[in-house]
Amino acid sequence: MNKVEELLNTARINELLHRQDKEEKKSKVLWILAIVGAVVAVAGIAYAVYRFFTPDYLEDFEDDFDDDFDDDFFDEEDETEE
8 A cells, every 4th residue: 555655645646747838838927928018018117108209290391282283273363364
């Protein structure tokens, strides 16, 4: 009986050690994913703040271009009518 009990105890100990190894690996993976997620979140917030506070120069350029184009177009029509 002693040998059977020793084998069962050894099997139980090995099973417990194996479970602990799996839990440690899961724990490490979760920590890595948590860190990566935090870095991505901070980068996303920084980009959003940057986009919010950066002036849109293209919008000003388009407005100026449209105004100049309209003035030139109407000046030419006035000259041809006269």
